[in-house]
Amino acid sequence: MKRITYPMVLDYVKDWGTWEIFREILQNALDAGGWDNVSIYAGSRLSIMNKAVLKEQDLLLGYSEKSEGSRGVWGEGLKLAMLVAVRNGMKPRIRSGNLRITAGVSEMFGQDVLVVYYRNDDYFDGTEITIDGWTGEDFRDKIIPPWDKRILLHTNQGDVLGMDEPALFADDLYVCKLEGYRFGYNLPELKLNRDRNLPDMWVVEPRLGFIWSRCQDVHMAEQLIRSAAGGHKEKNIPEWAMRVRHKKVWQEAWHNTFENAVVKLNDPVDDMAAYMGINAVDLGNVGVGLATILPNTGRAVEEKLMTPFDIAVDDENIFFLRKVAQKAGYKGAVLLADLPEDTGGMFRGGTIFINVKHSPEKQLATLLHELAHAIYGERDATAGMVDAVCKIASNLLYEVYNVQEE
Known part of the structure; x- marks a missing residue:
């Protein structure tokens, strides 16, 4: 049996746990063929299967042949997942094509490091990665398959999710909580670093606008309007990102929600509207983006101002x-x-x-x-x-x- 000793101490990525093991294995499986080609079992052991086949080169740290836009492109996720599993007393084993792989602990310079053993065997059509002694869960709350009932709105720009604790997902996998938001979101091809840390929200917020701009459901449009009016962080979606394609949907949603009101423009004209007693609703940036198709303070003030004003005869x-x-x-x-x-x-x-x-x-x-x-x-x-x-x-x-x- 051949072996590869990695110069990585077992305490490497010490903040990783069972979720990171699960995530790295699953994202590799999804990159290999999507949800239709993946099966997951999580009990006393974790087993994730897909129809792709590993090569010996895939055991090299940093080696990856994944295409641009894949969930993982660093060439180290599987190795780190095995390291964390071994560190926590679990036993990884893999069968893929002719390869059979196991992992354990070796010593280098007086430190425990990861060692991987591999050999050839009868051909197995696909890849099955098993973690014996699994101490994690099935993490159903941290994955969004296409059939997930939490998907309220699906577009080619991503999904709006109904969640008690809104969270951000990238390519169907959990990234972080979204504090202050009304909905969760699943964004395709969102670039993240190796640890899948949250990118800057100035990158995320426009992507949310692209999703909502494609909304064709009046009820969902009403939900965004109410969320922004209620102070949820959806109101921070940049105005330029709200490129609404179905104007009548949003106009009907506004009428159903605030029939006799107008939307504020975040402009000095809002003060004028207040002076004139015009009922205006603050939707933040998203309201400014919708203002081109909705009643707004600008047009309401203009209508009031255009009302003929009596001028004294001697006022020249x-x-x-x-x-x-x-x-x-x-x-x-x-x-x-x-x-x-x-x-x-x-x-x-x-x-x-x-x-x-x-x-x-x-x-x-x-x-x-x-x-x-x-x-x-x-x-x-x-x-x-x-x-x-x-x-x-x-x-x-x-x-x-x-x-x-x-």
């Missing part, structure tokens, strides 16, 4: 403001509006709104600011905004000066 300032806007090259409407005291005006929906309560001088200053938005598309508190206001003001003064000269 609005006509002066409109004339200034035309001289500046602006062709849209300029309207007075009942705005909060600390709001001078706004440019929305192609219309400039000016606070009716402010003095004529302040209204003019506000108009120049809003013209910079309307004509040049500049944003607040930027150098471009300052330049645009100065350019508009200088052009107006230059025109007035020329008129006076004539």
Whole structure:
């Protein structure tokens, strides 16, 4: 019988236990042929079978011929699983093709290390990995086969899972808990390190948006809306990731959930909506992503602002403001509006709104600011905004000066 002595002390990966043994063996089996070709038994022994066949090279540490996108590509999972099993008093044995493999303990430089024995025998069609003296469980709560009843929504981008304790799964295998989330998620081809540690959530959250964007079920869409409104972390899904494909589904879900409300935009216009008494619901980032297809504070405020506002007969300032806007090259409407005291005006929906309560001088200053938005598309508190206001003001003064000269 041949042997390979690995220079790995038995305390290596000391935080690994029975779940890691199970995970590494199962992910190799799944990579070899998927769930249709895998069988699992867990009792006094663990037995996982698949239809692929190992080669002697597969016993080398770091050797792997797995394709890109496989669950494990490090070439060490099986060896580490055997090491942890031996460390915990269990006995691994493998039959695969003509190979027969067992594992035990050897000594190197005064330390216990892993040793693997292998020989040839009659051909076995497939691979069966057995751990005798199994002290773990069947870990059904940590795997998501395609027929799992916890799958509430399945898409080509992944699964939404109904769970008492939401968790993240990568390619059907448990990764970690998802604290603060309403649902669990199973993501395909999620890149993880050897220990399958959680990647940054900025990588995960967009993937959740891609799943929900493909939702065709009104009830599930309602569940996401309620979850985000209730403060669950689904609200952190980036707005750009909510590329909704079935708009009517989400519109119906919103109507069923918040019939007479609008969604907040996480924008100063939300404060305006509150001032106007508009019922608005905060769905966080995911709400901003859905706002293009749902009633939102922006459109609600615009509708309110477009309501005709009574102007006193002797109030000529609005006509002066409109004339200034035309001289500046602006062709849209300029309207007075009942705005909060600390709001001078706004440019929305192609219309400039000016606070009716402010003095004529302040209204003019506000108009120049809003013209910079309307004509040049500049944003607040930027150098471009300052330049645009100065350019508009200088052009107006230059025109007035020329008129006076004539």
